[in-house]
Amino acid sequence: MSRRPFQLDPRLLVSGRVLSALDWRHGAALLVMFAASLTFASAQSAAAPPATPSALATLATWTPHILRGFVLNLVMSFLAMALATVLGIGLGLMQISPGRLLRLPARFFTLLLRNSPWLVILFAIMYLLPIEIRIPGGKPIEFPDWLKATLAFSLPVAGNVSEILRGAVNSIPTGQWESADGLAFTRAQTLRWIILPQCIRRAIPPWMNWYALLTLSTPMASIFSVHEAVWNAQSSMEAAGARPELLLPFYLFLLCLFFIYIYPIAICTRKLERKYAVAT
Amino acid sequence: MLLPPEPSVTEHRSWPDESPIVSLKDVHKSFGSFEVLRGVSMDVRKGEIVCIIGPSGSGKSTLIRCINGLTPIHQGSITVEGQEVNDAKLDKLSLRRKVGIVFQQYNLFPHKTVLENVMMAPLKVLREPKAEVEARARALIAKVRLTGKEDAYPGQLSGGQQQRVAIARSLAMRPDVMLFDEVTAALDPETVKEVLVTIKELATEGMTCILVTHEMGFAREVADHVYFTDRGVIVEHGSPAQIFGAAQDPRTRQFLSQIL
Ligand SMILES: Nc1ncnc2c1ncn2[C@@H]1O[C@H](COP(=O)(O)OP(=O)(O)OP(=O)(O)O)[C@@H](O)[C@H]1O
Ligand SMILES: [Mg+2]
Numbered sequence: 001m002s003r004r005p006f007q008l009d010p011r012l013l014v015s016g017r018v019l020s021a022l023d024w025r026h027g028a029a030l031l032v033m034f035a036a037s038l039t040f041a042s043a044q045s046a047a048a049p050p051a052t053p054s055a056l057a058t059l060a061t062w063t064p065h066i067l068r069g070f071v072l073n074l075v076m077s078f079l080a081m082a083l084a085t086v087l088g089i090g091l092g093l094m095q096i097s098p099g100r101l102l103r104l105p106a107r108f109f110t111l112l113l114r115n116s117p118w119l120v121i122l123f124a125i126m127y128l129l130p131i132e133i134r135i136p137g138g139k140p141i142e143f144p145d146w147l148k149a150t151l152a153f154s155l156p157v158a159g160n161v162s163e164i165l166r167g168a169v170n171s172i173p174t175g176q177w178e179s180a181d182g183l184a185f186t187r188a189q190t191l192r193w194i195i196l197p198q199c200i201r202r203a204i205p206p207w208m209n210w211y212a213l214l215t216l217s218t219p220m221a222s223i224f225s226v227h228e229a230v231w232n233a234q235s236s237m238e239a240a241g242a243r244p245e246l247l248l249p250f251y252l253f254l255l256c257l258f259f260i261y262i263y264p265i266a267i268c269t270r271k272l273e274r275k276y277a278v279a280t
Numbered sequence: 281m282l283l284p285p286e287p288s289v290t291e292h293r294s295w296p297d298e299s300p301i302v303s304l305k306d307v308h309k310s311f312g313s314f315e316v317l318r319g320v321s322m323d324v325r326k327g328e329i330v331c332i333i334g335p336s337g338s339g340k341s342t343l344i345r346c347i348n349g350l351t352p353i354h355q356g357s358i359t360v361e362g363q364e365v366n367d368a369k370l371d372k373l374s375l376r377r378k379v380g381i382v383f384q385q386y387n388l389f390p391h392k393t394v395l396e397n398v399m400m401a402p403l404k405v406l407r408e409p410k411a412e413v414e415a416r417a418r419a420l421i422a423k424v425r426l427t428g429k430e431d432a433y434p435g436q437l438s439g440g441q442q443q444r445v446a447i448a449r450s451l452a453m454r455p456d457v458m459l460f461d462e463v464t465a466a467l468d469p470e471t472v473k474e475v476l477v478t479i480k481e482l483a484t485e486g487m488t489c490i491l492v493t494h495e496m497g498f499a500r501e502v503a504d505h506v507y508f509t510d511r512g513v514i515v516e517h518g519s520p521a522q523i524f525g526a527a528q529d530p531r532t533r534q535f536l537s538q539i540l
């Protein structure tokens with residue numbers, strides 16, 4: 001069977017609005033398809049030579065293995081988002097700085113990170129970063145593949161977080177800067193106490209949207225045999241005898257897994273979006 | 281029962297009454313090739329109420345913003361209590377403690393309550409003790425007649441109420457001079473009055489006020505001195521009686537006939 005994981009539609013990654021399109025009906029349809037495929041596959045297994053376990057039994061056996069992989073997806077998504085947030089805020093603050101020396105390089109890196117295909121960044125990081133870093137005199141620091149992939153996923157998101165920050169700061173009316181200026185606030189004080197607090201509420205919905213996209217992208221790491229959910233599902237199917245009827249139920253199971261995780265985030269994002277749209 | 285002494289909310293630093301507290305000499309300002317201020321001079325004494333009137337685009341806002349250094353000037357000199365504003369090494373903090381400004385669009389901080397809006401600058405900029413700042417802020421909120429609204433957010437207030445919060449917020453820095461740039465222009469006719477009353481009270485307490493206004497009745501009533509500007513110059517200035525009753529320049533007369 002193919003070693004290629006399912007591929008993400010890159011246009012979806014650029015538009016960055018997966019969450020507003022997500023609907024409970026998608027989940028319901030997914031569940032129905034999953035159940036149907038499982039019934040169908042189990043019927044096929046029943047027709048196969050005796051002693052072949054049913055598709056349902058196979059899936060049940062391997063579910064803990066797949067879930068362990070899914071935990072890695074989540075760990076990668078948390079770490080990558082944390083890193084992307086820190087990097088993105090740093091880049092974003094540089095982007096809005098009055099000094100060209102900071103602003104122009106930050107602008108360049110933001111655009112570069114935002115507009116590079118995720119797969120390109122992934123390959124670049126996987127091949128460019130050494131497996132371990134040796135600090136003279138110290139123990140070598142290991143860089144396992146899953147950690148490299150996490151770094152790779154964080155980069156494009158960092159570019160987008162940087163842009164979210166810039167957009168949010170620019171959307172604050174200049175009157176806020178002026179009145180702060182008139183009250184003797186310095187630029188840094190104005191940012192810290194007046195501008196950035198107002199940006200947070202505007203930035204949280206898009207930030208969550210990027211988190212969802214990031215989570216949905218983590219299976220790309222299976223290209224490099226990172227043992228996350230998709231890779232584990234594939235290895236389970238192989239271990240179960242690479243039966244073609246297993247393909248559909250297993251992949252639909254994966255989709256359900258991601259849907260169950262993403263859907264509450266989508267609802268929450270939409271609620272916040274609506275709330276802030278009313279408030280401002 | 282003895283009441284605690286009222287905290288002084290508009291305490292003044294000592295600046296001699298004789299010499300002008302704000303002084304502009306031959307101020308020039310351009311935006312690109314467009315010269316907005318073409319040699320403006322004016323002197324404002326401590327406690328004086330000065331109104332600036334003039335047609336739209338004549339540079340009134342620019343003029344008032346130059347006084348606290350929000351807009352840098354190209355030529356001339358502006359001093360506030362002897363401190364030169366047109367100085368590359370300007371100590372902005374010391375200048376802006378002396379000069380408060382209120383804008384047409386109140387520009388309150390929408391994420392903060394009324395009380396927090398008023399307390400913010402003394403707390404964060406001057407780093408004054410919280411209890412002291414809070415007592416002063418509450419007294420100022422009472423002064424602008426908004427007791428009970430301390431915990432409201434700006435979005436929950438009317439325009440006139442927001443503008444009074446903006447005035448209180450500016451006063452919290454204990455300025456010696458207040459600048460008002462058409463602070464009633466964005467308000468409903470009913471709420472204009474409450475803001476004007478607040479300013480009038482400030483004026484009677486001895487606050488030095490420089491106002492840009494379209495409220496001619498108000499200017500006539502409270503101003504000690506009225507300046508008429510047109511196309512970046514001061515065409516004419518004098519007491520309200522002089523300007524509104526016996527304007528010399530035809531441009532002033534024409535402007536007044538249009539607006540009154
Ligand atoms: N930041 C700026 N950049 C370029 N031009 C400006 C700027 N600020 C003001 N101007 C121009 O300077 C002129 C004077 O503006 P100013 O706001 O001082 O006038 P004003 O007398 O306050 O008018 P109004 O009564 O409409 O408020 C206007 O023609 C305006 O277009
Ligand atoms: Mg103006």
